[in-house]
Amino acid sequence: MQARIAAAARLARRAPADICLIAVSKTHDAPAIAPLIAGGQRHFGENRVQEAEGKWPALRAQTPGIMLHMIGPLQSNKAEDAVALFDCIHSLDRMSLITALARAMDKAGGGAGRRVPCFLQVNIGDEPQKSGCALAEVTALIAAARLADIPLAGLMGIPPAGIEPAPFFALLDKVAGDHGLDGRSMGMSGDFETAIMLGATHVRVGSALFGARLVD
Ligand SMILES: *Cc1c(COP(=O)(O)O)cnc(C)c1O
Secondary structure (H helix, E strand, O other): OHHHHHHHHHHOOOOHHHOEEEEEOOOOOHHHHHHHHHOOOOEEEEOOHHHHHHHHHHHHHHOOOOEEEEOOOOOHHHHHHHHHHOOEEEEEOOHHHHHHHHHHHHHOOOOOOOOOOEEEEEOOOOOOOOOOEOHHHHHHHHHHHHHOOOOEEEEEEOOOOOOOOHHHHHHHHHHHHHOOOOEEEOOOOOOHHHHHHOOOOEEEEOHHHHOOOOOO
């Protein structure tokens, strides 16, 4: 996987080190995850707070330096749990969640506060059933996140299924650049090389690393 990422980076004249591989471990248990950790993988993605709470504290206790990414839809009532557990949240997509996360970040650590970098998720394919904010909302949500002192890592997007993803990656890259954001969380098992050529800084790869999932 790292070799494929490096090859795509070289084609794009980018440094492989500028691309963070997030191993998406949702639905996989600790015995399936342990070999990846042993192989040096440190960034992992989960899409459910409860599932992550069930397996990561023990895995983390064994290995320092694990970075956990929340990549799934986040309910406001899970904001405190998410802020306590995750090092990065990729699914910030609405004003009510900005409010909930800002409050959770202020309260975290017994009031000491903990600022967790977030990606603003954009519904780049304008699909009614998909999470992510509308393109028209991006400017206002970025301003609100900055006002709430939420560190913005960049933009996250998932292109529509069954169609060439490149134009959607290019769109996310452009919108991020227009807003002065460095991070682009885009690209999954089937399209991460294309995403890297179009500026991805974080690729979220599950099945290509773990094999087929049974559920989800
Ligand atoms: C599951 C998931 C991934 C990984 O998908 P694969 O196709 O298995 O690589 C990436 N991003 C999000 C948001 C996901 O939910």
